[in-house]
Amino acid sequence: xxxLGFPILSIMLAVPTAAAIACLYLKDEGxxxxxxxxxxxxxxxxxLLWATFDSSQGAPQWQFQxxxxxxxxxxxxxxxxxxxxxxxxxxxxxxxxxxLASWTSITKRVPxxxxxxxxxxxxxxxxxxxxxxxxxxxxxxxxxxxxYLIIGIWGGAxxxxxxxxxxxxxxxxxxxxxxxxxxxxNFAGTTDIPTLLQTDFPVEAQNWLWLAFFxxxxxxxxxxxxxTWLPDAHVEAPTAGSVILAGVLLKLGGYGFIRFSLPxxxxxxxxxxxxxxxxxxxxxxxxxLVALVQNDMKKLIAYSSVAHMAIVTIGLFAFNRQxxxxxxxxxxxxxxxSGALFLCVGVIYDRLHTREIAxxxxxxxxxxxxxxxxxxxTMASVGLPGxxxxxxxxxxxxxxxxxxxxATAVCTTGIILGAAYMLYLYWRVAFGVSDKPxxxxxxxxxxxxxxxxxxxxxxxxxxxxxxxxxLKPMRNDIGTIVARVDRAKPRFDPDFAVGKPNVxxxxxxxxx
Amino acid sequence: MDYAQNLLITLPELILSIGAIVLMxxxxxxxxxxxxxxxxxxVLLFVAALIASLFPAGIGFGGLYKADAFSAFAKALIYGGAxxxxxxxxxxxxxRGGQLRAEYPVLLLLxxxxxxxxxxxxxxLTLYVGLELQSLAAYxxxxxMRRDARSAEAGLxxxxxxxxxxxxxxxxxxLLYGFTGTTQFSGIAAAIGAGPLSTGLxxxxxxxxxxxxxxxxAVPFHMWTPDVYEGxxxxxxxxxxxxxxxxxxxxxxxxxxxxxxxAYESWRQIVIFSALASIVLGAVAxxxxxxxxxxxxxxxxxxxxxxxxxxxxxQPGRPEGVASVMTYMAIYIVMTLGSFLxxxxxxxxxxxxxxxxxxxxxxxxxxxALAAAFAVFMFSLAGVPPLLGFWAKFVVFDAxxxxxxxxxxxxxxxxSVISAFYYLMIVKTMYFDEPAPAYHRVENKIEGGLIAVxxxxxxxxxxxxxxxxxxxxxxAAQALF
Numbered sequence: 003x004x005x006l007g008f009p010i011l012s013i014m015l016a017v018p019t020a021a022a023i024a025c026l027y028l029k030d031e032g033x034x035x036x037x038x039x040x041x042x043x044x045x046x047x048x049x050l051l052w053a054t055f056d057s058s059q060g061a062p063q064w065q066f067q068x069x070x071x072x073x074x075x076x077x078x079x080x081x082x083x084x085x086x087x088x089x090x091x092x093x094x095x096x097x098x099x100x101x102l103a104s105w106t107s108i109t110k111r112v113p114x115x116x117x118x119x120x121x122x123x124x125x126x127x128x129x130x131x132x133x134x135x136x137x138x139x140x141x142x143x144x145x146x147x148x149x150y151l152i153i154g155i156w157g158g159a160x161x162x163x164x165x166x167x168x169x170x171x172x173x174x175x176x177x178x179x180x181x182x183x184x185x186x187x188n189f190a191g192t193t194d195i196p197t198l199l200q201t202d203f204p205v206e207a208q209n210w211l212w213l214a215f216f217x218x219x220x221x222x223x224x225x226x227x228x229x230t231w232l233p234d235a236h237v238e239a240p241t242a243g244s245v246i247l248a249g250v251l252l253k254l255g256g257y258g259f260i261r262f263s264l265p266x267x268x269x270x271x272x273x274x275x276x277x278x279x280x281x282x283x284x285x286x287x288x289x290x291l292v293a294l295v296q297n298d299m300k301k302l303i304a305y306s307s308v309a310h311m312a313i314v315t316i317g318l319f320a321f322n323r324q325x326x327x328x329x330x331x332x333x334x335x336x337x338x339x340s341g342a343l344f345l346c347v348g349v350i351y352d353r354l355h356t357r358e359i360a361x362x363x364x365x366x367x368x369x370x371x372x373x374x375x376x377x378x379x380t381m382a383s384v385g386l387p388g389x390x391x392x393x394x395x396x397x398x399x400x401x402x403x404x405x406x407x408x409a410t411a412v413c414t415t416g417i418i419l420g421a422a423y424m425l426y427l428y429w430r431v432a433f434g435v436s437d438k439p440x441x442x443x444x445x446x447x448x449x450x451x452x453x454x455x456x457x458x459x460x461x462x463x464x465x466x467x468x469x470x471x472x473l474k475p476m477r478n479d480i481g482t483i484v485a486r487v488d489r490a491k492p493r494f495d496p497d498f499a500v501g502k503p504n505v506x507x508x509x510x511x512x513x514x
Numbered sequence: 515m516d517y518a519q520n521l522l523i524t525l526p527e528l529i530l531s532i533g534a535i536v537l538m539x540x541x542x543x544x545x546x547x548x549x550x551x552x553x554x555x556x557v558l559l560f561v562a563a564l565i566a567s568l569f570p571a572g573i574g575f576g577g578l579y580k581a582d583a584f585s586a587f588a589k590a591l592i593y594g595g596a597x598x599x600x601x602x603x604x605x606x607x608x609x610r611g612g613q614l615r616a617e618y619p620v621l622l623l624l625x626x627x628x629x630x631x632x633x634x635x636x637x638x639l640t641l642y643v644g645l646e647l648q649s650l651a652a653y654x655x656x657x658x659m660r661r662d663a664r665s666a667e668a669g670l671x672x673x674x675x676x677x678x679x680x681x682x683x684x685x686x687x688x689l690l691y692g693f694t695g696t697t698q699f700s701g702i703a704a705a706i707g708a709g710p711l712s713t714g715l716x717x718x719x720x721x722x723x724x725x726x727x728x729x730x731x732a733v734p735f736h737m738w739t740p741d742v743y744e745g746x747x748x749x750x751x752x753x754x755x756x757x758x759x760x761x762x763x764x765x766x767x768x769x770x771x772x773x774x775x776x777a778y779e780s781w782r783q784i785v786i787f788s789a790l791a792s793i794v795l796g797a798v799a800x801x802x803x804x805x806x807x808x809x810x811x812x813x814x815x816x817x818x819x820x821x822x823x824x825x826x827x828x829q830p831g832r833p834e835g836v837a838s839v840m841t842y843m844a845i846y847i848v849m850t851l852g853s854f855l856x857x858x859x860x861x862x863x864x865x866x867x868x869x870x871x872x873x874x875x876x877x878x879x880x881x882x883a884l885a886a887a888f889a890v891f892m893f894s895l896a897g898v899p900p901l902l903g904f905w906a907k908f909v910v911f912d913a914x915x916x917x918x919x920x921x922x923x924x925x926x927x928x929x930s931v932i933s934a935f936y937y938l939m940i941v942k943t944m945y946f947d948e949p950a951p952a953y954h955r956v957e958n959k960i961e962g963g964l965i966a967v968x969x970x971x972x973x974x975x976x977x978x979x980x981x982x983x984x985x986x987x988x989x990a991a992q993a994l995f
Contacts, residue, residue, distance in 0.1 A: 072978060072981070073981070074980045141900075144900040166942075173898070178927070180911065181920060181923050184916075188912075
């Protein structure tokens with residue numbers, strides 16, 4: 003079965019499912035505790051998964067595989083490679099933190115809230131672990147239901163508008179993907195993702211399939227111009243909802259690109275690469291500028307997410323190792339950092355109940371621990387060397403440079419603009435004069451908040467200082483993808499040829 | 515084939531007809547006191563007919579009637595749906611001040627006979643007789659609350675428009691008979707396959723399909739649906755949306771495949787148009803509705819559109835399309851019966867039924883379990899995974915893609931997002947809005963149990979039924995080829 007002897011992935015799905023059902027029958031406090039316990043069990047299982055994952059040279063690509071053909075047309079097939087492993091780790095790491103973040107800030111309908119979060123966890127882990135095309139689709143789509151409820155029930159003032167927009171936007175994107183999947187499974191005669199990854203689809207069909215998948219993943223990532231659901235959803239969602247939305251749900255789009263679009267349709271990816279380059283370039287510059295003028299903290303971070311995810315997409319379609327590894331690192335780093343930033347916003351929102359930047363100021367005086375951690379995450383978001391943000395952005399832009407120097411040049415401005423809007427935000431919130439009595443009276447982080455933010459901070463530094471821990475599990479799998487797409491590699495515009503200097507050197511100089 | 519065998523093949527219809535006549539006599543002498551026993555007897559008869567429909571197969575009465583895997587599949591759904599409709603009626607009518615009249619179960623039985631005939635018909639005349647038997651019972655049922663103006667209006671509208679549709683169908687039958695010289699499906703298919711399609715025959719096909727499109731309430735013959743659904747008593751509406759839909763769809767499938775199979779390229783255009791028009795109109799028109807029954811009426815129009823996509827995928831020798839239609843109808847009947855069961859629980863403090871969507875506000879806090887069940891049905895009808903309604907859509911789109919109709923599938927599925935909007939609206943009303951006055955809580959174990967069973971069936975647990983459903987529907991479909 004696998005190296006552990008028990009179906010660990012199914013258990014990782016079963017634990018939160020059972021807890022979610024049990025939560026509905028508990029009182030508030032019991033539901034909180036049970037949810038925390040279940041997510042911690044999943045985290046422990048995740049660590050076990052990582053510890054036993056074989057990432058040595060020549061290790062099998064797919065590990066921990068399970069296959070039960072109970073559904074007829076498709077199967078309960080799970081299994082992970084290094085890419086999926088890291089994203090599962092990201093999900094199970096952020097979940098307990100989300101539960102902690104909601105401990106006191108959610109007071110109404112707590113059991114249902116916890117159940118919705120646990121179901122979200124099931125569906126996220128399931129999406130990353132699914133090895134059957136339609137099982138993937140079911141997990142991918144089903145994630146909309148709990149998130150719709152989380153935004154709609156526990157969200158802010160415009161929550162209903164935001165929840166509709168979130169649901170319908172993503173649904174419209176996804177349904178076209180389903181038609182493409184049906185076509186693919188009929189063409190290949192299988193729904194098994196590893197087999198489909200080896201299938202060469204006809205080049206003339208690839209463009210259509212690629213566009214159908216693009217419709218789904220571009221909305222999920224999100225890419226400009228279909229990103230508009232994201233700021234609304236983030237602003238209205240409760241803090242933990244934003245964390246999970248930015249931390250993991252956006253990664254489903256990136257995961258989709260890396261798992262399906264690129265290796266299954268290499269020719270189409272090459273033909274249509276201009277779509278990615280243009281949209282990513284616009285996204286970086288446009289959303290960074292928009293972020294610069296926001297008054298709402300959550301909106302600012304939401305727009306910065308769009309900009310960061312554009313760096314992911316440009317790196318993904320670079321067709322080389324640096325780009326792909328960089329994109330994965332940006333995804334992981336962004337998952338942690340933007341999650342942490344939303345938590346930081348949540349911390350002060352819980353105290354003052356406003357997200358307006360102008361209502362704060364001088365927090366470094368009365369909240370020094372908070373200001374320190376907030377600073378760390380600000381720097382990580384900017385991409386300061388030594389933090390996780392730097393590794394990913396550097397690699398991914400370096401990979402992208404080999405495809406299009408122009409697009410990379412445009413996207414690199416995002417780093418500068420990112421520094422501008424993040425530092426501007428930090429300056430307005432943490433520094434300056436504490437002239438607002440209510441803001442100046444806010445207490446510093448309590449133990450619960452400190453544990454949540456501190457845990458993320460440690461991982462952010464770990465990823466920045468020793469990224470090898472995170473690069474190692476996916477090295478083989480990235481290699482497989484690079485080898486797979488090599489035949490369709492686009493011609494690179496900065497294709498420097500080695501010149502032949504036409505200089506006659508004096509004979510005695512050559513003799514030296 | 516001797517007479518005994520003919521009778522054996524038609525055993526389900528015999529059970530229902532004799533049972534209906536006997537119960538009618540009981541009703542005449544015992545009066546309305548016997549309503550409940552008669553109702554339970556009717557349920558037993560439906561169960562007996564369901565069991566009887568599974569066994570003997572063959573062609574009876576010189577090619578007028580056929581019992582095969584297809585008819586067995588459809589009859590299982592029809593009799594099951596009809597039995598549930600009998601069960602949910604008495605409480606409703608008692609709350610409306612009167613008692614349920616004893617004729618109600620009898621009419622459902624007679625309607626059941628007609629529906630059985632519809633899906634077993636292999637001759638245009640059996641088809642017509644079955645359809646009329648079903649319809650005449652349905653007209654009476656629609657106006658069953660005689661003193662209620664809306665119910666009477668519903669019955670009258672249904673009758674007038676239904677009569678018009680029957681006329682159109684008869685005209686189509688006449689043309690088909692005139693140009694092929696036979697009323698038997700196999701003979702018609704042979705005549706169509708023999709040469710190029712004549713204009714008269716084409717008109718016959720168009721008229722016959724128009725008549726049946728009325729019965730499945732496919733656009734552009736859907737106009738009666740919202741009014742009749744709104745006016746008819748709720749249990750009757752639940753019945754209209756379930757069993758007769760399956761019967762009419764079964765009839766449509768058998769007629770198009772067995773009789774008009776060789777002309778599939780001609781009728782496919784009609785089916786494609788009707789499918790897309792039903793999906794779009796059913797989705798757009800539902801958005802503005804304030805009445806839950808009207809909304810479900812448009813939802814049924816919308817769903818018929820999806821089922822028709824499966825029919826459009828039918829090609830000679832390829833049963834996937836038929837199998838997908840039957841799977842769709844099987845899942846649809848469970849979702850729709852579940853939804854109407856929930857609608858029956860919507861009662862104000864005095865116990866009167868309310869039908870406004872606004873009264874659902876905050877249901878998740880006043881009746882959490884009921885709200886959860888209704889949310890399951892709504893998400894399932896919207897076709898969102900992991901609920902079983904997704905699987906229904908999956909199979910029809912799969913069949914369409916296999917038949918090379920992927921543009922149709924892409925347009926259809928994109929339009930399904932519009933319909934997701936109003937299903938979400940119901941969920942929003944129940945979960946996001948502030949509570950309206952709570953519904954009157956009536957403990958009815960049977961209805962509560964049925965809601966739980968249907969909700970579980972369309973929940974992710976229902977996915978374990980997929981292999982069984984696939985086998986049965988494929989079997990049913992192969993019987994037609």
